[in-house]
Amino acid sequence: DYSQRGIIVIGDSNVGKTCLTYRFCGGTFLKNPEATIGVDFRERTLELDGESIKLQIWDTAGQERFRKSMVEHYYRSVHAVIFVYDVTSLSSFESVPEWIEECSRHCVGPLVPRIMVGNKCDLRDRREVPTTAAQCLADSYNFPLFETSAKEPGEKEHVDAIFLTLAYRLKSHKQLRMNGNGGGWG
Numbered sequence: 001d002y003s004q005r006g007i008i009v010i011g012d013s014n015v016g017k018t019c020l021t022y023r024f025c026g027g028t029f030l031k032n033p034e035a036t037i038g039v040d041f042r043e044r045t046l047e048l049d050g051e052s053i054k055l056q057i058w059d060t061a062g063q064e065r066f067r068k069s070m071v072e073h074y075y076r077s078v079h080a081v082i083f084v085y086d087v088t089s090l091s092s093f094e095s096v097p098e099w100i101e102e103c104s105r106h107c108v109g110p111l112v113p114r115i116m117v118g119n120k121c122d123l124r125d126r127r128e129v130p131t132t133a134a135q136c137l138a139d140s141y142n143f144p145l146f147e148t149s150a151k152e153p154g155e156k157e158h159v160d161a162i163f164l165t166l167a168y169r170l171k172s173h174k175q176l177r178m179n180g181n182g183g184g185w186g
């Protein structure tokens with residue numbers, strides 16, 4: 001069923017996965033998020049060229065003790081992955097390769113679209129991760145990179161655009177598959 005697509009959102013605790021997905025699905029900035037336990041579900045239906053696609057977003061716990069085996073189940077049926085880090089936390093950026101590794105360990109196929117998102121860009125004077133370093137890492141994996149803020153109201157359209165990009169990618173995937181091809185990024 002191509003009208004429903006599952007997107008898993010992963011990354012260290014506190015990078016803003018809940019706030020980003022809430023911004024996209026709920027339209028506002030969630031003021032006091034609690035640490036996610038296991039997986040939280042959000043969804044939003046988009047119209048792409050007159051066709052609707054329901055994005056089911058799986059916001060996962062960043063804290064190891066809250067992940068347990070719950071997250072593993074979702075890796076099996078995922079259609080796209082969003083790796084989130086916090087631009088004010090170098091350690092969250094340095095964890096990205098580990099999250100990518102975890103994805104591979106759970107057999108997420110190479111053709112599943114993946115993107116990298118640096119969040120909290122509104123905290124300009126606390127930035128620890130330069131765009132150039134992030135772009136370099138993203139390029140090495142051939143993932144698109146986006147930098148944004150779940151908090152800044154002016155970034156709302158940009159957050160939408162990030163998910164929209166992924167939705168279009170999933171749609172083109174569908175067309176490629178129907179034509180009998182694979183279809184990764186590029």
Ligand SMILES: Nc1nc2c(ncn2[C@@H]2O[C@H](COP(=O)(O)OP(=O)(O)OP(=O)(O)O)[C@@H](O)[C@H]2O)c(=O)[nH]1
Pocket residue numbers: 011012013014015016017018019020030031032033034035036037060061062063119120121122123148149150151152
């Ligand atoms: N300044 C700023 N703060 C943010 C932004 N996004 C999230 N936060 C704050 O960062 C903290 C963590 O946000 P969450 O969305 O709960 O982070 P998470 O990645 O879901 O954390 P886990 O559930 O533990 O994995 C909260 O205090 C948010 O208010 C942002 O874009 N800018």
